[in-house]
Amino acid sequence: MKIALEARNLVKQYPGVLAVSDVSFAVREGICFGLLGPNGAGKTTTVEIMEGVTPATSGAVWYYGSPAGKRFREEAGIQFQSTALQDYITVGETLEMFRSLYDRKADLGHVIEQCSLGDLLNRDNRKLSGGQRQRLLLAVALVNRPRLIFLDEPTTGLDPQARRNFWELVKRILGEGTTVILTTHYMEEAEILCDEIAIMDSGKIMIQGAPKDLLHKHYKNVIIELPLDDFSGDLSRHQHRILQTQHVIEIETNDVNESLRELASSATGLNRMKIRQPNLEDLFLDLTGHSLRA
């Protein structure tokens, strides 16, 4: 599979802050690539360098084997984390205006249908709900029939239903062969949408690969999760890895039966117990020692 986009040794130095530190990765054509990390990890800066809106201190971005330039600008679609649109302009006019800025043009009817904007075409941009607005911003990113699309934290601030609808939309775009680069701090989002992820922290890539492979490689166990109030055993007696947070205890085990027997014998209440597979949040926590949403 071809490499659509490649970051080569990107560095971004602001006065007193190294926002991006020698970041390199490649994105294969047609996949959804997720860049994960907590706020301040450097993922938005990295993506903005790749989008061409922020200059790198050093390093380069390559698009289909050439330095990203005019062709990239024509073929890339971008949805920023927050973008204001012009006041007093309708959804339809906004789409028409952005479409006119490209030589490469999408069928607007298809974009409108894809993003379910048919009923909103005459609505003023100022009068859109959060979900409608995100759909419009995605549609704006699609008006040039992009080969590659950047989605920077597209579902931040959306309610759960709107977020799920948005995921369906992204899946449809992926289904059409478009490469998607997604930044998010929602693990569920990354697990559902991404074929490959890179986890960033403090301006560096910590780990990169397919989510399932990474979890499989790092975890052979499952996690028993208990409310702290229900736990009455002696933590030191347990042979497994234990993580205690303010309200919850997580016990990582490769033998659930044995662990449950042990907990039951220590008079721990198991009614509110949960058994789950480790996820990307756990992986990030293990790698960096702090939560993704910190």
Added chain:
Amino acid sequence: MLSRIYAIFRARNLEFVRDRGSMSWNLILPIALMFGLSFIFSNERAEYTVGVLQTDAEIVVSRHPFLDTRYIEFVTVTDRDQALRKVSRHQLDMLIDFGIEPHYWVNPDSPKGYFVEFALLQSDEAGDGKIVKSQVEGDAVRYVDWVLPGILGMNMMFSCLFGVGYVVVRYRKNGFLKRLRATPLRSIEFVIAQVASRLILILAFTSFIFAGTIFFLDIRVDGSYLLLFLVLFIGAISLISLGLLIAARVTSEELAGGLLNMVTWPMMMLSGVWFSLEAASDWVRDVASIFPLTHILNAARAIMLDGAGFAEILSQLITLIIMSIVFLGLGAFTFRWHPR
């Protein structure tokens, strides 16, 4: 390139036209000012003004009994041609020269000139009686005639500077410019679209208001309307370019407001919007000449009140074109899409 410029141009026009508050303000302010001033200055002033042609600044009353007449203000003038132009416009009721061959000029159509002449002749009978009379033809220039270019120019200045400068800073601050940056749109295309959008609106609004005042207030226009439109066209470009230059890198609306006020208020005071700077000292006029509005108003008044032709306003047009090129070039060169 043209389709991109047109897309931005059209969207900006729609945004402006649908913003009823801003649009109404652009239309109502100059109309209200014009009609208000027309009403306020509808009564002729009571004083009589006579220019005394001499090189000394001080008028010595003992030179002639006429100079001791009550209720007449005597002012020193040094430029005869300019003073005669004022007599023809009724801005001076009489010009008098008490030199070797005493002479006076009066406009026969000026009622106040008639009474001032009467007073002169009465007092001259007591003198040597050798004063020679000449007549100067011309209709009166009312304050409303004189101030109209100033008000339209002021409205244009605010609309161009704030309407472009503020909007660009707002676009930059809220991330809209950053979004445009992610498209193939180039900074020069964006700048041209902004200039074109504001220009077309300014031309339409100013022409509309101008036509209205001509119709309702019978404003004096001695020169060519086409030439006046050319001044409006080039002048508006220079002011819009200045607005873009100011907004080229600024990211805060507060700072933009401060900078725009820093430019607009001196123009309001020194470019001759409300009053003439003829009597001002040379350095004040030198300072005023750095402002585009000064050249716009001088050219417009020359056309409207003196019937000046293309050759007579050419220097002002060239100055405005040079200013536009410098402002626009610097604005496009220093333009920043988003805050660092």
